[in-house]
Amino acid sequence: MICLENVTMGYGRRTVLDRFSLTLPETGVTILRGPSGCGKTTLLRLLAGLERPEEGSISGIVLGETAFLFQEDRLFPWRTAKQQLTDVLPRQRRGEWHKWLALTELEGEGERYPAQLSGGMARRLALARCLALGGRLFLLDEPFSGVDTDRARRILMGIRELQLPVILTCHDQALLPLAHRVVELDGPPLKLICGDLS
Numbered sequence: 001m002i003c004l005e006n007v008t009m010g011y012g013r014r015t016v017l018d019r020f021s022l023t024l025p026e027t028g029v030t031i032l033r034g035p036s037g038c039g040k041t042t043l044l045r046l047l048a049g050l051e052r053p054e055e056g057s058i059s060g061i062v063l064g065e066t067a068f069l070f071q072e073d074r075l076f077p078w079r080t081a082k083q084q085l086t087d088v089l090p091r092q093r094r095g096e097w098h099k100w101l102a103l104t105e106l107e108g109e110g111e112r113y114p115a116q117l118s119g120g121m122a123r124r125l126a127l128a129r130c131l132a133l134g135g136r137l138f139l140l141d142e143p144f145s146g147v148d149t150d151r152a153r154r155i156l157m158g159i160r161e162l163q164l165p166v167i168l169t170c171h172d173q174a175l176l177p178l179a180h181r182v183v184e185l186d187g188p189p190l191k192l193i194c195g196d197l198s
Ligand SMILES: Nc1ncnc2c1ncn2[C@@H]1O[C@H](COP(=O)(O)OP(=O)(O)OP(=O)(O)O)[C@@H](O)[C@H]1O
Pocket: 011, 012, 014, 016, 034, 035, 036, 037, 038, 039, 040, 041, 042, 043, 188
């Protein structure tokens, strides 16, 4: 189980988490949901070890085995779609690049550079690269921004079928039925409306 206990954290004088607690299984698809600015990204960053709690503790996460998808794509402009994937795949799994492009419905786009992709296509490529990295847990910040709902649903179904453990933020209600659990949040400071699994 992933466990946050009484975590307090903020930026300067702004407190985003104030003795916040949450328990989640590390398996399946978890969607974090809540209004813009409530603290979802901050929560993901804490889980990824990109931020440290000022107080409280986080347990149940192996930091070296966690992959993080930032809200920005962070693609390399000088690498093709295929190269973005082969760059992160270990040698023995390098042939998998096609699998990740197929999952994100980018088959046939392997030779394109990021500037030749639409915003939603670039987002899907960033997601493909994050998943290709591998790991015990994938923390995905808005993986489907700019992606149409039908396509996002198919991709999320694919992630489920591969049994990848993901915690993602999203604003698209149509994706909620595909999650194993939905954590409803409000804030700041971050408040749990429902979804604690402790
Ligand atoms: N680097 C930062 N410096 C100062 N304040 C920040 C910083 N990052 C976030 N905040 C503030 O922390 C609060 C939570 O931000 P966060 O990005 O976690 O929200 P969010 O729920 O992910 O929002 P969105 O759905 O819009 O991405 C907001 O009030 C925001 O202004």
